[in-house]
Amino acid sequence: MTIKGxxxxxxxxxxxxxDNYLQADAFKDYSPNGLQVDGGRPIARIVTxxxxxxxxxxxxxxxxxDAIMVHHGYFWKGEDETITGTKGRRIGKLMQHxxxxxxxxxxxxxxPTLGNNAMLAQAFGLTITGALYPHESHPVGNIATCTPQxxxxxxxxxxxALQRTPLHxxxxxxxxxxxxxxxxxxxxxxxxxxxxxxxxxQAAIMQCDAYISGEISERTTHSARELxxxxxxxxHHATERGGIQALGELVATHFGLPVTFIDIDNxx
Ligand SMILES: [Zn+2]
Numbered sequence: 313m314t315i316k317g318x319x320x321x322x323x324x325x326x327x328x329x330x331d332n333y334l335q336a337d338a339f340k341d342y343s344p345n346g347l348q349v350d351g352g353r354p355i356a357r358i359v360t361x362x363x364x365x366x367x368x369x370x371x372x373x374x375x376x377x378d379a380i381m382v383h384h385g386y387f388w389k390g391e392d393e394t395i396t397g398t399k400g401r402r403i404g405k406l407m408q409h410x411x412x413x414x415x416x417x418x419x420x421x422x423x424p425t426l427g428n429n430a431m432l433a434q435a436f437g438l439t440i441t442g443a444l445y446p447h448e449s450h451p452v453g454n455i456a457t458c459t460p461q462x463x464x465x466x467x468x469x470x471x472x473a474l475q476r477t478p479l480h481x482x483x484x485x486x487x488x489x490x491x492x493x494x495x496x497x498x499x500x501x502x503x504x505x506x507x508x509x510x511x512x513x514q515a516a517i518m519q520c521d522a523y524i525s526g527e528i529s530e531r532t533t534h535s536a537r538e539l540x541x542x543x544x545x546x547x548h549h550a551t552e553r554g555g556i557q558a559l560g561e562l563v564a565t566h567f568g569l570p571v572t573f574i575d576i577d578n579x580x
Contacts, residue, residue, distance in 0.1 A: 321355045321567055323347055323379060323412035329566065330381075330559065334419035338450050341418045342389045349386075349403060351412035355379045358571040360560035362552050362578070364413055366398065369405050371574045377411060381563070381571075383428070383556045385415025420555040421505060422452045426562060428505040429454050431554025432546075435473040436466070436503075436524070444502050444514050453504035453511050455518055460497040463542045466522065474550045479528055481536040481543040498522045498542065505551035509543075516541050526551040527580070549578035 327347040331337065336345040359372040363384040372380045386399055395403050406413055421428045424440075429452075433440050438458045443451030458466070463480060470478045484496075502515030502523040509532045515523035516539035523536075528545035536543035557573045564571040 321569070323350055323352075323355060323414065326355050326358075326379065326563065326567070327414055330414065330416065330563070333562065334416055334423055334559075335450065336416065336419045339418045339422070343385055343387050343415065343417050345416050345419055346414060347412065348415050349406045349411075349413035351378065351406060351410040353378055353410045353412075355412065355567075356569065358560065358563065358569055360556045360571060360573045361576060362549055362556060363576070364402060364415065365576055366402050366405070367576045368574060369402055369411070371576070372411060373405070373409050375572060375574070377572075379412040379414060380406075381414045381416075381556060381560060383415070383417065383420050383552050385413060385417070416556075416559070418452055419450075420559060421552075422450050423555065426555060426558035428552045428555035429503055431558055432505055432524070432551055433503055435554065436469055438501055438503065440503075444504060444511060444518060446518075453502065453508060453514070455520065456501045456503050457499060458501060460499045463498060463522065466498055466501075467544065470524070470544060470546055474546060476547055476550050478547075479545040481528075481533050481545075483536055483540045483542045485537055496521060502541075505555075506548050509545065510535075512536060512539060512541055512543055515539075524551075547578075548580055 355378045357377045358379045359377040360381045361368040364382045433456050438456035440454045440456045442455045444453030467480050498521040502520040507527045508525045512523045512535050522542040524544045526548035560571040
């Protein structure tokens with residue numbers, strides 16, 4: 313049993329703290345933020361990860377965790393509502409082992425200091441200056457600036473920071489799709505982690521030289537070329553490791569609990 317002062321740390325206490333810190337109520341999201349599965353026991357040990365996949369649950373069981381905190385939880389809009397298949401097996405394991413699942417999606421992308429975008433910008437040496445959609449009060453995509461540099465320089469920085477080679481689509485190209493002349497310098501960058509490749513259109517409207525996200529679709533290549541915006545697909549998983557780690561560190565400090573980040577490798 314875990315006591316902080318005379319406060320028992322329950323899944324509800326932990327979630328309430330994170331809800332407040334991330335202003336979770338301010339977001340219209342595609343999945344519920346906060347406590348998704350109540351394991352029913354006090355929290356003494358936490359494992360964090362990007363996605364609540366079965367491998368992460370197995371690792372959390374092995375680590376003796378009472379709660380798992382993730383960026384990608386369950387119950388996404390439009391998915392099968394039944395607890396069957398992979399979701400059924402995952403939730404079954406959580407319940408069987410009394411492990412709570414706490415998930416934050418958009419609030420963890422958007423948080424100005426520990427969000428995925430903020431952490432990624434910091435890792436790439438970019439300074440966030442505003443929102444990709446200027447009217448959003450809690451922007452999930454950002455505009456950032458950097459010292460003027462070539463696309464190759466930015467690509468090298470990304471590769472070093474993520475230990476992974478990004479897929480770069482140059483906006484200057486010949487008919488074979490190869491860059492055909494000295495590319496422009498990149499100074500103004502749109503950034504949104506995960507599967508936000510289609511926001512490249514907005515990056516162009518906001519006069520960005522380049523746009524950084526996680527995934528790429530077939531259509532993204534043509535958008536980048538036609539919009540004149542260099543695109544860097546850096547991996548959905550790779551771009552969303554920062555936020556949950558930072559949240560875990562915050563929780564560890566605030567509650568004085570051991571929190572371990574477990575990275576289940578994912579090339580996508
Ligand atoms: Zn994501």
